[in-house]
Amino acid sequence: MKFYRNHVLVGIDTSTLLSGAKGIEELLVREIHKRGLSSEIKVLETGSLGIVNRGVVLLIYPEGCYYVNVKSEDVSQIVEEHLLKGRVVKRLLLKEPLKEKISTTVLPESPLDVRRQYRVVLKNCGVIDPDKIDEYIASGGYKALEKALFQMNPEEVTTQVKKSGLLGRGGAGFPTGIKWEISAKENCKEKYVICNADEGEPGTFKDRVIMEGDPHGVIEGMLLAGYAIGADKGFIYIRGEYTLSIGRMEKAIEEARKYGLLGKNILETDFSFEIEMRKGAGAYICGEETALIESMEGKRGEPRNKPPYPGTYGLWGKPTVVNNVETLANIPSIINQGTDWFRSLGTKETPGTKVYTLLGHIMNQGVIEVETGITLRKVIFDFGGGMKDGKEFKSALVGGAAGCFLGKDMLDVKMDYANLKSYKAVLGSGAILVMDTSTCIIDILKCILNFFRYESCGKCSPCRIGTDKLYQLISEVSMGRGKKEYFKLMLELAQMMNNASFCPLGQSVLLPLSSAFKYFEDEIMEHIIKKRCPAGVCNK
Amino acid sequence: METSVNFGSQEVQEKILKKYPPRRDNLLYILHDLQDTNPQNYLTSVDVRAVSEYLKISPSQVEGVISFYTMFSRKPRGKYIIRFCDSPTCHLMKGTDVLEEVKKILKINPEETTNDGLFTLEMTSCLGACGVAPAMMINDEIYGNLTSLKAREIIETYQRREK
Numbered sequence: 001m002k003f004y005r006n007h008v009l010v011g012i013d014t015s016t017l018l019s020g021a022k023g024i025e026e027l028l029v030r031e032i033h034k035r036g037l038s039s040e041i042k043v044l045e046t047g048s049l050g051i052v053n054r055g056v057v058l059l060i061y062p063e064g065c066y067y068v069n070v071k072s073e074d075v076s077q078i079v080e081e082h083l084l085k086g087r088v089v090k091r092l093l094l095k096e097p098l099k100e101k102i103s104t105t106v107l108p109e110s111p112l113d114v115r116r117q118y119r120v121v122l123k124n125c126g127v128i129d130p131d132k133i134d135e136y137i138a139s140g141g142y143k144a145l146e147k148a149l150f151q152m153n154p155e156e157v158t159t160q161v162k163k164s165g166l167l168g169r170g171g172a173g174f175p176t177g178i179k180w181e182i183s184a185k186e187n188c189k190e191k192y193v194i195c196n197a198d199e200g201e202p203g204t205f206k207d208r209v210i211m212e213g214d215p216h217g218v219i220e221g222m223l224l225a226g227y228a229i230g231a232d233k234g235f236i237y238i239r240g241e242y243t244l245s246i247g248r249m250e251k252a253i254e255e256a257r258k259y260g261l262l263g264k265n266i267l268e269t270d271f272s273f274e275i276e277m278r279k280g281a282g283a284y285i286c287g288e289e290t291a292l293i294e295s296m297e298g299k300r301g302e303p304r305n306k307p308p309y310p311g312t313y314g315l316w317g318k319p320t321v322v323n324n325v326e327t328l329a330n331i332p333s334i335i336n337q338g339t340d341w342f343r344s345l346g347t348k349e350t351p352g353t354k355v356y357t358l359l360g361h362i363m364n365q366g367v368i369e370v371e372t373g374i375t376l377r378k379v380i381f382d383f384g385g386g387m388k389d390g391k392e393f394k395s396a397l398v399g400g401a402a403g404c405f406l407g408k409d410m411l412d413v414k415m416d417y418a419n420l421k422s423y424k425a426v427l428g429s430g431a432i433l434v435m436d437t438s439t440c441i442i443d444i445l446k447c448i449l450n451f452f453r454y455e456s457c458g459k460c461s462p463c464r465i466g467t468d469k470l471y472q473l474i475s476e477v478s479m480g481r482g483k484k485e486y487f488k489l490m491l492e493l494a495q496m497m498n499n500a501s502f503c504p505l506g507q508s509v510l511l512p513l514s515s516a517f518k519y520f521e522d523e524i525m526e527h528i529i530k531k532r533c534p535a536g537v538c539n540k
Numbered sequence: 541m542e543t544s545v546n547f548g549s550q551e552v553q554e555k556i557l558k559k560y561p562p563r564r565d566n567l568l569y570i571l572h573d574l575q576d577t578n579p580q581n582y583l584t585s586v587d588v589r590a591v592s593e594y595l596k597i598s599p600s601q602v603e604g605v606i607s608f609y610t611m612f613s614r615k616p617r618g619k620y621i622i623r624f625c626d627s628p629t630c631h632l633m634k635g636t637d638v639l640e641e642v643k644k645i646l647k648i649n650p651e652e653t654t655n656d657g658l659f660t661l662e663m664t665s666c667l668g669a670c671g672v673a674p675a676m677m678i679n680d681e682i683y684g685n686l687t688s689l690k691a692r693e694i695i696e697t698y699q700r701r702e703k
Binding site for chain 2: 199205
């Protein structure tokens, strides 16, 4: 292998692409070549570096320097000063505390190795070239598959996942090992593994970052799931809008096939496994596993009656395991490093890490992966760099539209599935939308209720009619035409939908609504009684 | 996609259908392909009939699927489909102001098509580009960190391309 004195990583994701990352990369290569440094310095494309909204982001090793907002006119200076003379270009450095606090990316040999434990799912994102299977293998990839195939039987794989205590990271937090066990026990020749990449929860894009940054991690997770439950076929159901993810996953599947890691008799064993991509056509409800299966069968994506659960009666009536992207990406590390290691991370009830997307009125918008159990305060003020423009924190919507508003009193509560549940809140998909005091709660609620109204599939009346009615009521309030009784009426309606709706979509409207009503009763009543919006947002 | 043959001809339809074995689970793919070959980005009654015959399912079942998914349309649409993100994140980052500007520039409301047949404006629940909110998508391209000015520039680039 060739030795390079410096590696320049160019982060490629939606945010940097918009800022012209590809052009900067080309310029860099040209400039390095011009100065005769091509044999000493390597320019690499990688996935998201975890820094969003800072233009083109470069990471230079071995120094570990992050350059942000890099423009084409900066390229020659970076090459001349940093790469040629070894002097850091200070004005382009990432200044926020972000770098100190989280290990955005740390190479294995770095002295900051201790901090690496934070990154399990994203460990390769921003470190390797996602389009090159060799780099994944060089960083320890497909080792877990080898270990499973040669040293473990399928039951042992399932047991290990079960013992690790891994909870599904799609939002519901169901134990992954138990899901696998149910399907593994089914005596059926045809079984399926489905990777749920229909990420549609507003505010969530963690799965996209994982697929764009480390597609092979997802494939290896699927292979292990297939081996454990005895399936020889897997599908990735992915959003039609995720063009870059689709491209990267397709490329990864093709390369894995070429290396004999997918297909017949993998690594010359009896285990065969094939993966196919399935594109969605735009429907939030298809993130629900039975609706997803219906959609894959070419039908309207309406949820099925449960039970039977997909574990016994899934795709084409066969036992099917449906796992979220982040869940699957955890599996290789669990097999490699064992359950004790995994359980040493995070909390007892939700071991491991969680990927959060930080959004809204916050300094550093972006993706972080941290151990579970971290408090909201830490997420916002340490990793997120605090509130934007020094404004005051009002609330955070955790878990997307189907999530829960958390007020100031919840800032120091440990976040994991079980603990938040005890406060009647949820962790959900891990989206954290931070709001400052300029936000009107009625305005955000209206937006959320409009979302549910739009995405309700119409199969059951509580949800179809309820979402519409709630939107009408909140619109009235926002226009200053609200009546006193609306407050109670809306809560009752949402509670009824929670009791009577067919699937989680209609059931989950209650949570954002009741949590907002709990924290901001005064603000809502001011809209209703005084016909006035304290934040000055409504009625504009 | 093949463009040498006229759209809507039986030839194109057959070509697309033959790409997939006649199984129900290929329905979404067939519909995606048929719609993509139509310069007006929609599915015609002829399409519906052909697909239902090919997959041996009733036309109403095909219609049911089309109406369920937001990416499919039974009405002619513009050459460029603008999908404007309406998620709470984009909303919080002042996406509504940008939307108003877009409506003003194009002189249409959501779900409508411009008179020149170039643009259709659609609202979408979340594009998963929340890190660069507010965001919109024009065909396969995502545009983020939108301001009214930026949105105008982007749309004008498309308009110039067509002149």
